[in-house]
Amino acid sequence: MFSSTLTIHDTAIIHPTAVIGENVTIGPFSIVEEGVRIGDGCKVGSHVLIGSHTQLGRNNQIFQGAIIGAVPQDKSCKNGGDRLIIGDNNTIREYVTISKGTHKSDGVTRVGDGNLLMNYVVHIGHDAILGNHIVIANSAQLAGHVEIEDCVFIGGQVCILQFCKIGKLSMIGGMSGVSQDIVPYSFANGERGDICGVNILGLRKEGISRDEVKIIKEIHSILFRQKLSLAKSIEAINALPSSECKHHTLQFINKSTQGIARMNDKVHSS
Numbered sequence: 001m002f003s004s005t006l007t008i009h010d011t012a013i014i015h016p017t018a019v020i021g022e023n024v025t026i027g028p029f030s031i032v033e034e035g036v037r038i039g040d041g042c043k044v045g046s047h048v049l050i051g052s053h054t055q056l057g058r059n060n061q062i063f064q065g066a067i068i069g070a071v072p073q074d075k076s077c078k079n080g081g082d083r084l085i086i087g088d089n090n091t092i093r094e095y096v097t098i099s100k101g102t103h104k105s106d107g108v109t110r111v112g113d114g115n116l117l118m119n120y121v122v123h124i125g126h127d128a129i130l131g132n133h134i135v136i137a138n139s140a141q142l143a144g145h146v147e148i149e150d151c152v153f154i155g156g157q158v159c160i161l162q163f164c165k166i167g168k169l170s171m172i173g174g175m176s177g178v179s180q181d182i183v184p185y186s187f188a189n190g191e192r193g194d195i196c197g198v199n200i201l202g203l204r205k206e207g208i209s210r211d212e213v214k215i216i217k218e219i220h221s222i223l224f225r226q227k228l229s230l231a232k233s234i235e236a237i238n239a240l241p242s243s244e245c246k247h248h249t250l251q252f253i254n255k256s257t258q259g260i261a262r263m264n265d266k267v268h269s270s
Helices: 200-205 210-225 230-238 243-257 265-269
Strands: 054-056 068-070 083-086 097-099 108-111 186-189 194-198
Touching: 054 068, 054 186, 068 083, 068 194, 083 097, 097 108, 200 210, 210 230, 210 243, 230 243
Parallel strands: 054 083, 068 097, 083 108
Antiparallel strands: 186 194
């Protein structure tokens, strides 16, 4: 289904079942497979593949060479993958790859709104869930089933192990390896993704109040500097004054499946 304002380059290949909105541009040698839906105002560059059953919201910009809705890199996936759903106002730069979901979850990889995925093989694995206003720098790799909450910054060449969760307003330093969950509002860095402190820059940028920042710092002290058991840490956090950030952190800890990343001894002793 083509709208009257669609601009498709003569060399592009569009499956007849694709549904494409108003004011959409599709560049040279791009391929749009069966069952794809592209929302109004999207711009698709040259040599882009949009795999079958991928859904794009409005005003997304996809640069040349990206592969959106790829078959999952999962040997147990026999059907070529299920779906990929992308929201609005995302910028997906050159050579980004995003895999579709598999039967192991609800069959969907999800990307929210207003995200920036930088170029040179940023990879989003199957069944991943990305929130809103996330920045993922060059060459970062997210394995299957990873969950990234809102307003996270992930540095270049970061690798995140499957099933890990990255909490809201966290920052992961470049070339880090993440194998456990990163609690919200944290700065993590290093080959094991150790907690280094609070993501003060991110909190300031988002206009988090001083009172909330104070609570976040107290939570980090309890979790990472007082050497309490996790159960004792949760008790101490519950005793803090009521706070949206406190509530969200406790929710995150309670749903953690990989265990939460800790602060290493060198950071603690400093």
